[in-house]
Amino acid sequence: MTSSIIKINPELDLVLEREIDVPVELVWKAWTTPEHLRHWFAPKPWSITSCDIDLRPGGAINFVMRSPDGQEFPNTQCYLEVTPFERLILTDALQGGYRPSAAPFFTAVLELGKNGAGTRYKAIAIHGNAENRTKHEQMGFQDGWGTVLTQMVEYIKAGRMGS
Amino acid sequence: MTSSIIKINPELDLVLEREIDVPVELVWKAWTTPEHLRHWFAPKPWSITSCDIDLRPGGAINFVMRSPDGQEFPNTQCYLEVTPFERLILTDALQGGYRPSAAPFFTAVLELGKNGAGTRYKAIAIHGNAENRTKHEQMGFQDGWGTVLTQMVEYIKAGRMGS
Numbered sequence: 041m042t043s044s045i046i047k048i049n050p051e052l053d054l055v056l057e058r059e060i061d062v063p064v065e066l067v068w069k070a071w072t073t074p075e076h077l078r079h080w081f082a083p084k085p086w087s088i089t090s091c092d093i094d095l096r097p098g099g100a101i102n103f104v105m106r107s108p109d110g111q112e113f114p115n116t117q118c119y120l121e122v123t124p125f126e127r128l129i130l131t132d133a134l135q136g137g138y139r140p141s142a143a144p145f146f147t148a149v150l151e152l153g154k155n156g157a158g159t160r161y162k163a164i165a166i167h168g169n170a171e172n173r174t175k176h177e178q179m180g181f182q183d184g185w186g187t188v189l190t191q192m193v194e195y196i197k198a199g200r201m202g203s
Numbered sequence: 204m205t206s207s208i209i210k211i212n213p214e215l216d217l218v219l220e221r222e223i224d225v226p227v228e229l230v231w232k233a234w235t236t237p238e239h240l241r242h243w244f245a246p247k248p249w250s251i252t253s254c255d256i257d258l259r260p261g262g263a264i265n266f267v268m269r270s271p272d273g274q275e276f277p278n279t280q281c282y283l284e285v286t287p288f289e290r291l292i293l294t295d296a297l298q299g300g301y302r303p304s305a306a307p308f309f310t311a312v313l314e315l316g317k318n319g320a321g322t323r324y325k326a327i328a329i330h331g332n333a334e335n336r337t338k339h340e341q342m343g344f345q346d347g348w349g350t351v352l353t354q355m356v357e358y359i360k361a362g363r364m365g366s
Contacts, residue, residue, distance in 0.1 A: 099208060133296040138310045140329070168298070169305070
């Protein structure tokens with residue numbers, strides 16, 4: 041891995057780490073391809089109803105999450121670092137083209153490493169203050185991010201992405 | 204120049220363009236070196252009392268502006284793109300390490316081009332909404348950014364940076 045600019049502060053940040061038994065190339069593809077991401081990125085019975093990705097620093101990911109009762113929640117984030125198979129950084133503090141957003145909440149850092157035939161998977165949520173860290177924790181960060189990671193592994197193992 | 208992710212929206216953004224008769228290499232150095240930046244970056248009689256720079260995507264610039272009556276205003280921004288002699292992008296929506304900030308206001312884009320022995324200079328302020336654009340305009344964007352640019356050209360011509 042390249043050295044990272046990311047410094048985790050336990051009072052402000054949340055971390056999910058897991059070793060998973062699917063290849064790092066497919067994990068990267070699942071995270072960065074709209075037609076794959078929509079199958080696992082929302083914890084069921086929530087769903088992703090649309091997704092587009094401009095995968096480069098300054099490019100946006102736009103997606104809509106749909107609740108079980110049909111409410112839709114549009115979401116826009118901006119990619120900051122795109123290092124294939126190693127690190128993906130995106131933030132809701134910016135929109136596409138680095139335009140400041142209305143309600144900054146967190147920066148997401150995905151760090152991946154090859155682990156035999158599997159992957160070391162680390163997801164970090166970086167917040168600007170302790171209140172937002174607590175709010176994110178209470179929204180169910182560990183359960184939510186853990187659940188969608190399990191969904192991603194199942195989706196990859198179902199073989200619908202190729203290998 | 205490399206192609207840019209930046210899309211200017213005249214309803215949200217402000218632009219200052221000028222041709223200046225100092226070399227692009229020195230303009231880049233003036234913008235990215237603390238001991239030079241502090242001599243021109245604040246419109247006199249305001250001053251910069253401290254400045255440190257971690258010049259890489261995700262790195263921070265921290266500086267303190269001092270008003271003529273001695274009030275100090277600390278400022279932190281995060282570099283997003285660092286392409287020497289071509290483009291520098293930084294934002295106050297993030298702090299160092301891509302941590303969301305408390306009060307996002309704008310992203311600054313500096314675009315430079317060689318123009319004979321001089322430089323095509325373009326500074327863009329990108330805002331998240333029309334209110335912040337108006338506020339920035341009323342704070343004196345054109346005068347302020349124009350004044351410090353003139354100060355920068357004079358500083359470079361005074362030969363204190365080398366050539």
